[in-house]
Amino acid sequence: MEINTLTTISAAWGANLLSADVTPIVSRPKYKNVKxxxxxxxxxxxxxxxxxxxxxxxxxxxxxxxxxxxxxxxxxxxxxxxxxxxxEQGQGNAKIVGDPRAEPEALCALSGVAPGADGTYRIDAVTHDVDGEGGFETTLDLRQPQGGAGKDKRKPKAGKSDPLTKANNSALDTTAPGDGTAVA
Structure with missing residues (x-):
């Protein structure tokens, strides 16, 4: 018996991703358990x-x-x-160069969009558009972020410190050194 597996669709900026609008974390009620x-x-x-x-x-x-x-x-x-x-934890859409393999319930691996938005999403709906000039585009409605979506994986650069620390913001100090007098 053959099991039909769904193809994961890759949507990568600079390759086949034309546009994307995703919100990996939506402020909707979430529940750990259902009774x-x-x-x-x-x-x-x-x-x-x-x-x-x-x-x-x-x-x-x-x-x-x-x-x-x-x-x-x-x-x-x-x-x-x-x-x-x-x-319903997250949602969005992505428009890619036409891909007939895209189908609801498959996964979409989104990359190159933005830190925190990149990751895997469940495809909720698919729309294929063909225009009169031979263009073929696929729009994917995305839900259920997973695989790192919603997490910013960037690391702070070496040697860079927080710009809001006291050491880096002496110009923001409103008192003169040591005497407690306000600086105008």
């Missing part, structure tokens, strides 16, 4: 199912108001809401 309740007839009481969402940088819990029909339905509903929370 869904159902009524257990055998136990004659309401029972709650707790499922991890895959989001690890928060401690909040989503507790649904509406209950599920049974334990299986509650687990599936909690799992689905958890995936939605993980998927």
């Amino acid at each position: 869904v309740s159902y009524y257990d007839t055998a136990k004659a009481r309401r029972v709650e199912v707790d499922v991890a969402s895959g989001v690890t940088d928060v401690d909040s819990i989503l507790r649904t108001v509406l209950s599920a029909a049974n334990e299986g339905h509650a687990k599936q509903k909690a799992k689905s809401l958890g995936k939605e929370s993980a998927r």
Whole structure:
């Protein structure tokens, strides 16, 4: 039996990336766990199912108001809401030179955009555009940042110190050396 795997699409500035607008961290509610309740007839009481969402940088819990029909339905509903929370952590779009291999649910490796924006995203939707002059462009709607997206990997340059330290900002010092008199 052959398993169909999705092709990761590379979108690199200077190669095939025409434009990009991504926000790797969106200030939407994120949940570490999702809790869904159902009524257990055998136990004659309401029972709650707790499922991890895959989001690890928060401690909040989503507790649904509406209950599920049974334990299986509650687990599936909690799992689905958890995936939605993980998927909505970031968003954006990228326009690349036409690539017919691009499809929803595949990954897009974005590079050369900006520190913190580069990384891997899940493709949510794909639009292929062909113009009358033979141009072919693919627009990728991106969600679910991963693989370093949202993290600035640049290191401070050697020998450079923080420009806001006292040693580097004597001009900002409003007192004369040693006597506490204000400098105009």
